[in-house]
Amino acid sequence: xxxxxxxxxxxxxxxxxxxxxxxxxxxxxxxxxxxxxxxxxxxxxxxxxxxxxxxxxxxxxxxxxxxxxxxxxxxxxxxxxxxxxxxxxxxxxxxxxxxxxxxxxxxxxx
Amino acid sequence: xxxxxxxxxxxxxxxxxxxxxxxxxxxxxxxxxxxxxxxxxxxxxxxxxxxxxxxxxxxxxxxxxxxxxxxxxxxxxxxxxxxxxxxxxxxxxxxxxxxxxxxxxxxxxxxxxx
Numbered sequence: 001x002x003x004x005x006x007x008x009x010x011x012x013x014x015x016x017x018x019x020x021x022x023x024x025x026x027x028x029x030x031x032x033x034x035x036x037x038x039x040x041x042x043x044x045x046x047x048x049x050x051x052x053x054x055x056x057x058x059x060x061x062x063x064x065x066x067x068x069x070x071x072x073x074x075x076x077x078x079x080x081x082x083x084x085x086x087x088x089x090x091x092x093x094x095x096x097x098x099x100x101x102x103x104x105x106x107x108x109x110x
Numbered sequence: 111x112x113x114x115x116x117x118x119x120x121x122x123x124x125x126x127x128x129x130x131x132x133x134x135x136x137x138x139x140x141x142x143x144x145x146x147x148x149x150x151x152x153x154x155x156x157x158x159x160x161x162x163x164x165x166x167x168x169x170x171x172x173x174x175x176x177x178x179x180x181x182x183x184x185x186x187x188x189x190x191x192x193x194x195x196x197x198x199x200x201x202x203x204x205x206x207x208x209x210x211x212x213x214x215x216x217x218x219x220x221x222x223x224x
Contacts (some may be wrong), residue, residue, distance in 0.1 A: 042217035100153040
């Protein structure tokens with residue numbers, strides 16, 4: 001099975017609501033990163049949280065990391081139509097390669 | 111500062127043909143990575159260069175794929191001969207050294223093999 005599995009696979013909410021996406025992984029990590037991909041475009045780095053950190057904020061984004069449960073969550077507050085995209089978590093262990101999950105497709109309805 | 115660029119943005123080739131993808135990393139980034147996303151599946155690591163050397167090529171699917179980074183600047187990924195299952199989006203990323211540095215991704219090359 002894959003590391004960095006996201007939950008849910010798809011999420012549809014109203015503009016202004018908060019969106020929460022979860023990610024689980026299987027091995028010990030150096031850090032965990034969240035990326036966004038708008039349709040047909042490249043991956044945009046959102047936030048990096050190190051293994052010794054529990055929570056991190058960046059604008060409307062809040063990421064938590066629970067290494068005991070091998071899980072992370074991404075919260076987007078006050079969602080906007082422009083937040084519609086696919087969101088991926090990715091982990092880095094010993095090597096520098098990112099291990100991605102299948103992503104969560106987020107749709108913000110006006 | 112220019113980001114990671116990839117060329118072409120889209121390529122359509124027939125099975126058995128050869129295709130070469132190019133990636134220009136951010137200037138000063140010694141680390142260059144190739145990833146790909148096959149339809150409906152997760153983004154998977156292919157290989158990692160540090161300057162001109164292959165640091166990790168554990169994700170390369172088979173010997174039909176050849177990656178180079180002559181001079182430690184841009185990189186090419188050649189698929190020869192292409193098969194139908196090679197269709198997907200090929201991403202390139204670059205970073206400074208160390209696992210704590212974020213990897214900056216290019217827009218990807220969409221490869222369609224017919």
